[in-house]
Amino acid sequence: MKDFERNVYLSNVELEEAKKMFFNEINDVISNLKTKNISVYDSLDRITSEPVFAKISSPFFNASAMDGIGVKSKETYGADERTPKKLILKEDFNYIDTGDVIEEPYDAVVMIEDVIPIDEESVQIIKAVSPWQHVRPMGEDIVASEMILPAYHKITPVDIGALLSGGIVEIEVLERPRVGILATGTELIEPDDEIKPGKIIDSNSRMFEAMVKSYGGEPNRYRPIPDNYNLIRDMILKAAQENDIVVINAGSSAGMEDYTSKIISEIGKLILHGVAIKPGKPAILGKVNNKPVVGIPGYPVSAYIVFEAFVKPIIYKYQKYKDARKQSVEAVLSKRIMSSLKHLEFVRMKLGKVNGRLIATPLNRGAGVTMSLVKADGITKIPKNLEGIEAGQSVEVELLKDLDSINNTIVSIGSHDIIMDILANMLHVKHPDINLSSAHVGSMGGIMAVKRGEAHIAPIHLLDGETGSYNTEYVKKYLRNIKVSLIKGVKRLQGLMVKRGNPKNINSIEDLIREDIVFVNRQKGSGTRILLDFKLNKLGIDTASIRGYEREMTTHMTVASAVLSETAHVGLGIKSSAKAMGLDFIPIGEEEYDFIIPSEFMNDERIKGFIEILKSDEFSNKLKELGGYVIEEAGKVVDI
Amino acid sequence: MKDFERNVYLSNVELEEAKKMFFNEINDVISNLKTKNISVYDSLDRITSEPVFAKISSPFFNASAMDGIGVKSKETYGADERTPKKLILKEDFNYIDTGDVIEEPYDAVVMIEDVIPIDEESVQIIKAVSPWQHVRPMGEDIVASEMILPAYHKITPVDIGALLSGGIVEIEVLERPRVGILATGTELIEPDDEIKPGKIIDSNSRMFEAMVKSYGGEPNRYRPIPDNYNLIRDMILKAAQENDIVVINAGSSAGMEDYTSKIISEIGKLILHGVAIKPGKPAILGKVNNKPVVGIPGYPVSAYIVFEAFVKPIIYKYQKYKDARKQSVEAVLSKRIMSSLKHLEFVRMKLGKVNGRLIATPLNRGAGVTMSLVKADGITKIPKNLEGIEAGQSVEVELLKDLDSINNTIVSIGSHDIIMDILANMLHVKHPDINLSSAHVGSMGGIMAVKRGEAHIAPIHLLDGETGSYNTEYVKKYLRNIKVSLIKGVKRLQGLMVKRGNPKNINSIEDLIREDIVFVNRQKGSGTRILLDFKLNKLGIDTASIRGYEREMTTHMTVASAVLSETAHVGLGIKSSAKAMGLDFIPIGEEEYDFIIPSEFMNDERIKGFIEILKSDEFSNKLKELGGYVIEEAGKVVDI
Numbered sequence A, B: 001m002k003d004f005e006r007n008v009y010l011s012n013v014e015l016e017e018a019k020k021m022f023f024n025e026i027n028d029v030i031s032n033l034k035t036k037n038i039s040v041y042d043s044l045d046r047i048t049s050e051p052v053f054a055k056i057s058s059p060f061f062n063a064s065a066m067d068g069i070g071v072k073s074k075e076t077y078g079a080d081e082r083t084p085k086k087l088i089l090k091e092d093f094n095y096i097d098t099g100d101v102i103e104e105p106y107d108a109v110v111m112i113e114d115v116i117p118i119d120e121e122s123v124q125i126i127k128a129v130s131p132w133q134h135v136r137p138m139g140e141d142i143v144a145s146e147m148i149l150p151a152y153h154k155i156t157p158v159d160i161g162a163l164l165s166g167g168i169v170e171i172e173v174l175e176r177p178r179v180g181i182l183a184t185g186t187e188l189i190e191p192d193d194e195i196k197p198g199k200i201i202d203s204n205s206r207m208f209e210a211m212v213k214s215y216g217g218e219p220n221r222y223r224p225i226p227d228n229y230n231l232i233r234d235m236i237l238k239a240a241q242e243n244d245i246v247v248i249n250a251g252s253s254a255g256m257e258d259y260t261s262k263i264i265s266e267i268g269k270l271i272l273h274g275v276a277i278k279p280g281k282p283a284i285l286g287k288v289n290n291k292p293v294v295g296i297p298g299y300p301v302s303a304y305i306v307f308e309a310f311v312k313p314i315i316y317k318y319q320k321y322k323d324a325r326k327q328s329v330e331a332v333l334s335k336r337i338m339s340s341l342k343h344l345e346f347v348r349m350k351l352g353k354v355n356g357r358l359i360a361t362p363l364n365r366g367a368g369v370t371m372s373l374v375k376a377d378g379i380t381k382i383p384k385n386l387e388g389i390e391a392g393q394s395v396e397v398e399l400l401k402d403l404d405s406i407n408n409t410i411v412s413i414g415s416h417d418i419i420m421d422i423l424a425n426m427l428h429v430k431h432p433d434i435n436l437s438s439a440h441v442g443s444m445g446g447i448m449a450v451k452r453g454e455a456h457i458a459p460i461h462l463l464d465g466e467t468g469s470y471n472t473e474y475v476k477k478y479l480r481n482i483k484v485s486l487i488k489g490v491k492r493l494q495g496l497m498v499k500r501g502n503p504k505n506i507n508s509i510e511d512l513i514r515e516d517i518v519f520v521n522r523q524k525g526s527g528t529r530i531l532l533d534f535k536l537n538k539l540g541i542d543t544a545s546i547r548g549y550e551r552e553m554t555t556h557m558t559v560a561s562a563v564l565s566e567t568a569h570v571g572l573g574i575k576s577s578a579k580a581m582g583l584d585f586i587p588i589g590e591e592e593y594d595f596i597i598p599s600e601f602m603n604d605e606r607i608k609g610f611i612e613i614l615k616s617d618e619f620s621n622k623l624k625e626l627g628g629y630v631i632e633e634a635g636k637v638v639d640i
Helices: A015-030 A157-165 A204-214 A229-242 A260-267 A300-318 A370-375 A403-407 A418-430 A442-451 A472-478 A509-513 A527-539 A556-564 A575-580 A605-615 A617-626 B015-030 B157-165 B204-214 B229-242 B260-267 B300-318 B370-375 B403-407 B418-430 B442-451 B472-478 B509-513 B527-539 B556-564 B575-580 B605-615 B617-626
Strands: A035-039 A068-071 A085-088 A093-096 A108-111 A115-119 A122-125 A147-149 A170-174 A178-183 A218-221 A245-249 A269-273 A284-288 A291-296 A328-333 A344-354 A357-362 A378-382 A394-399 A409-414 A435-440 A458-460 A484-498 A519-522 A570-574 A584-598 A637-639 B035-039 B068-071 B085-088 B093-096 B108-111 B115-117 B122-125 B147-149 B170-174 B178-183 B218-221 B245-249 B269-273 B284-288 B291-296 B328-333 B344-354 B357-362 B378-382 B394-399 B409-414 B435-440 B458-460 B484-498 B519-522 B570-574 B584-598 B637-639
Touching: A015 A269, A015 A284, A015 A291, A015 A300, A068 A122, A147 A157, A147 B370, A147 B418, A157 B204, A157 B300, A157 B370, A178 A204, A178 A229, A204 A218, A204 A245, A204 A300, A204 B157, A229 A245, A229 A260, A229 A284, A229 A291, A245 A300, A260 A269, A260 A284, A260 A291, A291 A300, A300 A370, A300 B157, A328 A344, A344 A370, A344 A394, A344 A403, A344 A409, A344 A435, A357 A378, A357 A394, A370 B147, A370 B157, A403 A409, A409 A442, A409 A605, A418 A435, A418 A575, A418 A605, A418 A617, A418 B147, A442 A458, A442 A472, A442 A527, A442 A584, A472 A484, A484 A556, A484 A575, A484 A605, A509 A527, A519 A527, A519 A556, A527 A570, A527 A584, A556 A570, A556 A575, A570 A575, A575 A584, A605 A617, B015 B269, B015 B284, B015 B291, B015 B300, B068 B122, B147 B157, B178 B204, B178 B229, B204 B218, B204 B245, B204 B300, B229 B245, B229 B260, B229 B284, B229 B291, B245 B300, B260 B269, B260 B284, B260 B291, B291 B300, B300 B370, B328 B344, B344 B370, B344 B394, B344 B403, B344 B409, B344 B435, B357 B378, B357 B394, B403 B409, B409 B442, B409 B605, B418 B435, B418 B575, B418 B605, B418 B617, B442 B458, B442 B472, B442 B527, B442 B584, B472 B484, B484 B556, B484 B575, B484 B605, B509 B527, B519 B527, B519 B556, B527 B570, B527 B584, B556 B570, B556 B575, B570 B575, B575 B584, B605 B617
Parallel strands: A178 A218, A178 A245, A245 A291, A328 A357, A409 A435, A409 A458, A519 A570, B178 B218, B178 B245, B245 B291, B328 B357, B409 B435, B409 B458, B519 B570
Antiparallel strands: A035 A170, A068 A093, A068 A108, A085 A122, A115 A122, A269 A284, A284 A291, A328 A394, A344 A357, A344 A378, A378 A394, A458 A584, A484 A570, A484 A584, A484 A637, B035 B170, B068 B093, B068 B108, B085 B122, B115 B122, B269 B284, B284 B291, B328 B394, B344 B357, B344 B378, B378 B394, B458 B584, B484 B570, B484 B584, B484 B637
């Protein structure tokens, strides 16, 4: 199937220009509204296609506004507490509840509080009423023929009540635009199929389904199509018949399987292939059977960005929604970002409020890293004409999450350990208001973040080469001018992680210099790296003699993953990570994983909650289950 | 069925205290979570009940990050543009697309841009690569056993993508709390039944259904129950078996049909009957079969307020949602509000941004006026200890609508005419971004609003008694210090509205003094009232001789409705209103209904859009269809 023709040349049109080109072509099509008659009961969140006028008045009759007695107002004149008037049941009055009809001969209501029962047949009243007093006139709420809702209005629960009161049972609404979702790629499998190397779970099309639903459209997903020109062409034609919008996932990069743009040129109109955004450059914009067609790159983050940029506005326009801008906030950038002059870049950001300042930390920028979107609190756009932004500068962040919950988030920056996930989860379960977000930048990175006032907590495990002690010396040296507390965490086993069965027979640090061994390292500044370098130094081993010493990973789990996938034979890491990935583990030492917390936060309710969890039996039991940890004085505060 | 026992004494516990009493009783119950295993495909917006850990890594293998060729990195060393290296297909390299597996013997990828094809069998490369360059390592996105989502997290489209990539197909989520909805009242009918005096369309329970859905619960509505003690008791028992929460609508005031609180005392625990809020005082809080039970008053606005205060927080707690506060804004009050010291009052507000200031205008405060909620942009709470708030003071408004759309709203304050609805609708259809909101306070009220800088537009029809001319004299007199434009609107017929067939044989203004005639008036300051008083004055008629002269309505339609429902024989109003209500109409004059617009707004895009609609054929045709209007120079600007 593969041929030699390769589309390496994509256009690099700027985003706003690309949108203009696209919408100029499709605006006529998407202004053609289809409508539908539905029951008012099912109309929540639907959009009216025309104004709705009341068929009947509400109330439909003159109704009592009070509980009391219906009277002829003239007969009540003169009644007061000193000179009550006696009235006879059925002759002068009738008992009446709120909402009951007021009709001839009665024209007013005396409140029950002003009625003194005498016997079953008669009462005294101690207040006079004027005509129509305490009566809700017919049409007080809704007058027949009054406009209840205008056209293009999104129906709320209250609207449903008003429509029904106005006698409206069925209502004309805009049809939800139907979005045909095609995924292409011979490598795609459904999530319940068995996964094998070379296969990819088709998750994007399910993300699109959910996005379409969120934005008010109706998703129509087709089964994934193998990379076959004719099959793909036929499916695009079919989808363009059956839907209002067609999205085609993958097959949009310049790779061998890139049929999409060719097919669109053949059976419709190709408007553009290539937009100056990152991620998302290989986006394809076109029209088939007079329907908008968007080709979306396969990387999940690219897929999300391109869907947001081009598909969401179409779904919105079909429903006459305003393409509401997301709420934006200003935040201080915690880490320099370099960017290219070739494109507008969308950087996912973690936000946290520390010392009253919103701090934005960039997440992994890889187009393939879905988790960067899962974890993101917002997105910063770096304009094409900027080469980067320095740490400490202010950036604009478009929010993806609620600002309230961001403000309630404990910001942890520092070393990585699985226990941070466990603590985050236990904390959130106990206090659903509180979130704990962890950025993994290594222990020294955590100390620097505390120094810059950008973190509430820094988890560290830093060995002092001279004293052989953990953490306190570093705090004294680097955080002299800040009052901080050191909170004891856990002791954990560090060791060499190797494939199950230890096929290379690795037994100690000394084995790392063997010619047949490839090592995978951690990044500079991480506690694990410092431990390694300390051990190597003590043994007098030259780092240049270790193959793979230069290859750096940022977490224990990615090191373990490299060993599992055999891109390295061995790496240094903690026992729980080795266990999680089914690796063998050769212990080389115990270290202390503690938390630095600026003292000013020690009375913060969120931090108190965090320390409480650290001290809990639940946490301690969970660590026993995991293995590789020793809990002795977790939660103990050491003032330095 | 009715008996003489009447519960006129409700407690008057403050809202926060009532909430505390209620939630103290039910907190244990609603902390008992039920969970459910569902497909990830259907998990949008559901809440995780436990943390979710990845089953497999993503990518599941070392994958190419680029389109290009897979190579052995060692063999590429030294290649550059001047000294390219030749590689042989299948021996030294393989063609590879983004996402393809990288496996032995290959350990890196050369980008296609750096590959020069020689023939079908061989290529030259112009760049060297290091080991694992351009390769996405296994687990780059998600490492097996990594936590993808914490417990109590609301699932987004992006989360669905990440879950599937991590091999998760089914997920444990919190059950949606099931809310049993009971409506009681012999007077209730379903909306498609025939409406008769004394009957009320059961619209509240449908509003509740939609509210439950909006808040993430599962509504379970039962058919309305007649006012029968045993029937109601049995249904509450049944509903408390079948649901997590029970709401009972109506039957909660102190009226004859008030069984609810008695029944709850009998079969469960009555916690409270009566809360110091308005509307909503007769709320009932209780527990049956250990399930929270809320009795909700029948007036639609009371029903909404009580549901929001007591039922929504239960639905939220069941789902571990934060009871997020609504966004609040500060606004300038345009009209004095008087309130009582007996309760916390919820006042519905219309908001608009005029001259950069948000202006809040209170809407109808009746508990029965659903339309006040439909039209409201927000709610201001007037504390129990305040007797009222003066115009010009700043108030806090909790938003019910999007601030963006409020900022885009043209604020019209002044006289009422059906054409305001028509203009609002045509404008919104043409420019979905723009809304027109009309407050009906009469012509003089509109002039005063313009004077205070609180309106963009004031529709007026004010007859000058001396010159006999319309509008210009008033502008000159009252708006001397403000530069305004007068935009011509329509001429419209004013006349006497009487029941079809004119049973009282009313032919002119002079008939109003007849002893057998009851009149219904408009409020002071309205153009119609000024016209009436002008005519009466000319005829030398004493207003004291007109029965009903003191009874004031604020719109043409409510006057028409009073005539239709026979609480008056005749009222003065416009022809279109008479026609809409099926009344006969005796013309007494033509008047000019025009618009005042401060000149500073004349270049505002929204105002331009408004004037454009005024001038359109579509508008003029619509008025011809309605009848009673003459269009001559609509949209013409008259500088004064």
